[in-house]
Amino acid sequence: MSFALPNLAYDDAALEPYIDGTTMNIHRTKHHNTYINNLNGALQSADGAGMKGSSLEAICRNVQSAPSSVMTVLRNNGGGHFNHTMFWTLMAPVGSASSAPSGALKQAIDSTFGGVDAMKEQFNKAAAGRFGSGWAWLCAGDGGKLFITSTPNQDNPLMAGVAEQPGLPILGLDVWEHAYYLKYQNRRPEYIAAWWNVVNWDTVAKYYDDASNGKAPTMNVPLQ
Amino acid sequence: MTTTGANALSSGTESVGFVLSTGGLRPHLHVPRTGSAVHRLRGHGLDQDTPASAAAVASRGLSRRQALQTLLAAPLWTLLSRVHPPIVRAAAAAPASTQYQLPLPPLPYPYNALEPVIDAKTMHLHHDKHLAGYVTKLNAALDEQRLRNFPAILGQLSNIGDAKLRSTVRNQGGGVVNHVQFFESLRSPAAGSGADNRPSGALAQAIEQRFGSWPAFQEQFGSAAKSLFGSGWVWLYETRRGGLQSQLEVGAFPNQDSPLMNGDRPILGLDVWEHAYYLKYGPNRGEYVDAWWRVINWPAVQRVYESRK
Numbered sequence: 001m002s003f004a005l006p007n008l009a010y011d012d013a014a015l016e017p018y019i020d021g022t023t024m025n026i027h028r029t030k031h032h033n034t035y036i037n038n039l040n041g042a043l044q045s046a047d048g049a050g051m052k053g054s055s056l057e058a059i060c061r062n063v064q065s066a067p068s069s070v071m072t073v074l075r076n077n078g079g080g081h082f083n084h085t086m087f088w089t090l091m092a093p094v095g096s097a098s099s100a101p102s103g104a105l106k107q108a109i110d111s112t113f114g115g116v117d118a119m120k121e122q123f124n125k126a127a128a129g130r131f132g133s134g135w136a137w138l139c140a141g142d143g144g145k146l147f148i149t150s151t152p153n154q155d156n157p158l159m160a161g162v163a164e165q166p167g168l169p170i171l172g173l174d175v176w177e178h179a180y181y182l183k184y185q186n187r188r189p190e191y192i193a194a195w196w197n198v199v200n201w202d203t204v205a206k207y208y209d210d211a212s213n214g215k216a217p218t219m220n221v222p223l224q
Numbered sequence: 225m226t227t228t229g230a231n232a233l234s235s236g237t238e239s240v241g242f243v244l245s246t247g248g249l250r251p252h253l254h255v256p257r258t259g260s261a262v263h264r265l266r267g268h269g270l271d272q273d274t275p276a277s278a279a280a281v282a283s284r285g286l287s288r289r290q291a292l293q294t295l296l297a298a299p300l301w302t303l304l305s306r307v308h309p310p311i312v313r314a315a316a317a318a319p320a321s322t323q324y325q326l327p328l329p330p331l332p333y334p335y336n337a338l339e340p341v342i343d344a345k346t347m348h349l350h351h352d353k354h355l356a357g358y359v360t361k362l363n364a365a366l367d368e369q370r371l372r373n374f375p376a377i378l379g380q381l382s383n384i385g386d387a388k389l390r391s392t393v394r395n396q397g398g399g400v401v402n403h404v405q406f407f408e409s410l411r412s413p414a415a416g417s418g419a420d421n422r423p424s425g426a427l428a429q430a431i432e433q434r435f436g437s438w439p440a441f442q443e444q445f446g447s448a449a450k451s452l453f454g455s456g457w458v459w460l461y462e463t464r465r466g467g468l469q470s471q472l473e474v475g476a477f478p479n480q481d482s483p484l485m486n487g488d489r490p491i492l493g494l495d496v497w498e499h500a501y502y503l504k505y506g507p508n509r510g511e512y513v514d515a516w517w518r519v520i521n522w523p524a525v526q527r528v529y530e531s532r533k
Contacts, residue, residue, distance in 0.1 A: 132478065177498035182502070
């Protein structure tokens with residue numbers, strides 16, 4: 001059994017005009033798919049055999065204890081597969097999901113950041129300020145307290161011992177240039193602002209619920 | 225005689241690059257043999273619609289005279305020191321009427337000169353947005369004293385106590401030196417011998433000696449460029465570890481890090497940030513790396529290598 005490329009719950013072009021269809025296609029079928037192929041390759045190798053059968057979440061959590069010969073490839077490609085799998089679920093065509101947080105999640109955002117706008121401002125800063133490639137995250141930490149952080153390359157907050165601020169991610173944004181360059185070129189802040197329009201707050205609420213129970217986001221991770 | 229900034233600079237007679245000497249960097253000054261200095265200043269596009277003009281315009285809000293003084297007063301920008309020495313001295317002696325700022329050096333060629341290997345739109349963005357952004361942010365972050373010590377300051381980052389400032393100088397300052405040297409190291413694919421575009425002279429010998437053969441060097445450099453994860457550069461650089469003979473090395477540098485930050489001398493670099501190739505090559509970085517060999521300006525790179533103390 002090996003990891004398979006997840007499908008989108010919507011068409012490639014369904015997030016237009018905020019994220020263009022060509023980017024969605026290349027992003028998933030080329031970039032994400034490459035991480036999956038490399039991850040599968042590492043798990044087939046002798047040194048990776050110990051992690052074979054592990055969940056994607058476990059691979060990320062345990063990156064630091066992997067054999068040194070496969071640690072980097074598991075970190076980069078296990079992280080890449082996790083991050084992108086989560087990313088596709090966090091977006092939805094306008095009008096097909098809640099466009100704002102509500103309930104317990106909204107309360108947590110209000111009490112932690114002083115409001116949704118204030119939270120977005122901090123998130124935007126983290127996303128724009130991540131130099132080079134990486135991701136920005138809204139996470140739940142100790143006691144379920146929300147915080148915002150960013151990670152380089154394909155690291156994520158699940159990676160204990162690797163992530164500067166470990167936690168349970170509930171919302172993430174890809175700020176690698178491949179995520180926005182075709183439509184936005186160097187204008188990353190414009191991409192970040194546009195992306196909020198397609199955030200699926202129902203999914204974020206689900207992941208917040210998971211985090212409140214001490215769990216990482218429960219996602220469908222298809223195998224073949 | 226007037227020529228556009230692009231034409232004047234693409235003639236191949238000018239030399240480029242930063243020069244390492246003991247004690248840090250000094251600019252490599254090459255004085256052109258022909259043409260009037262005034263026309264060359266005009267050729268830097270201060271009154272024309274060229275990449276150079278865009279560059280001067282990027283030092284925003286300055287009058288033409290102020291922009292000219294700023295360009296000439298900058299110690300580092302070898303592209304901008306292609307002027308008759310008396311003009312440089314005169315400008316330097318004139319009172320500075322604006323805050324000291326590093327200028328944005330113009331591209332040494334038209335935006336489409338590297339087609340079809342690197343597309344014109346990428347060159348526009350890469351120079352006018354990405355490099356310009358690094359220049360602007362570095363100017364905003366550093367006071368005059370530190371700006372005048374640029375890029376030597378990149379070899380002394382640990383002297384910057386404030387972590388945030390140190391990070392800014394590393395990232396934005398690295399972005400500046402990397403891109404300036406990169407643009408200088410490229411030329412039209414027609415100017416080289418196509419797929420077999422290669423160095424000659426002392427650099428060719430040194431590469432052969434260090435890596436065994438030209439194909440072996442290409443393989444090592446290309447492989448590093450294709451496998452670098454995330455954003456970064458691959459550099460052929462020269463180490464100068466005290467007492468030991470200098471040695472050529474190939475290394476991968478994340479984000480905008482530079483061999484200068486280790487006290488080493490960058491010779492030839494390749495930008496593998498996605499912005500360097502994504503519009504034309506999409507995710508196919510390998511194709512971009514393989515094609516890039518065709519646009520290396522070997523005479524310019526050789527001059528960088530040979531200008532050593």
